Amino acid sequence: MTKSGAAYTSVRYSPPRAGDALEVRDLTRRFGERTVVDGVSFRVEPGQLTGFVGANGAGKTTTMRMIMGVLDQHGGTVLWNGQPIDSGVRSRFGYMPEERGLYPKQRIADQLGYLGQLHGMERARALAEAHRLLERFGLGERAKDRLETLSLGNQQRVQVAAALLHDPVALVLDEPFSGLDPTAVDAMVGLLREYTARGVPVLFSSHQLDLIDRLCDALVVLADGTLRLAGPVGELRGGRPEQYRLVCTGDAGWTRDQRGVHVVDLDGNTAIVQPSGPDARQRLAQEAAARGMVEFARLRPSLGDLYREAIS
Known part of the structure; x- marks a missing residue:
């Protein structure tokens, strides 16, 4: 309900859903006098894996943080289904940040269940989904172990599971393949393709150009905080x-x-x-x-x- 003078007007709420596009328009961010993201615009289309590429310091992580509301933008806007994004929509996104945020001394399934509850899931459902994802990554038998007992590659798999736990309508993943062995990469790719098949837009950053070449439906390239290239792979190659x-x-x-x-x-x-x-x-x-x-x-x-x- 919204208030207009003394009267209240009903507003229809449309819940976020897979199949909508994620878009940034003229996104800008400064740190002091330095502009680190300068008027960047691109779309992540539904059902597409979009690779986000650039050297260290190009502005990829800062852009992802603005998309997720971790950082405020100094200009521009983030849109979902053509409308400015809000916290309700963002809560349905799956986000894997550059700084991994899980607790090393807690048991894996317990903290995944807790994260699911933070996203509004019932604990039983969150735990069931946690076990399903751990099985997909070959970690089903380690669900009761503490995170710190896993190798760095397996800890990365748990981080990915945390981003996927709550049936997200969009995925924003910062270096999701870092530290994964080829078997884990294949498992991750298969899982992401299941999401894109349902219309989920996926934005992920990577420094592995061979992986980008194998996976991506679309490409976004940043350099020095500016957009250098963006579009579907077929169009970019055909040009x-x-x-x-x-x-x-x-x-x-x-x-x-x-x-x-x-x-x-x-x-x-x-x-x-x-x-x-x-x-x-x-x-x-x-x-x-x-x-x-x-x-x-x-x-x-x-x-x-x-x-x-x-x-x-």
């Missing part, structure tokens, strides 16, 4: 000029003389080339065939390539 690997039976130096062809790299019988268009590509392929072509294949740019270009 680059087409490049091809050409392998010949003899030396490939002749490609330098081809009209409409830029030679990006040349090494003996192998050239990386960038034709100016379909006609140049066809002429190049015909000439290569006449000279003894072994391979002519389009190169798929990695997200690591896109990241390096964006920050250069």
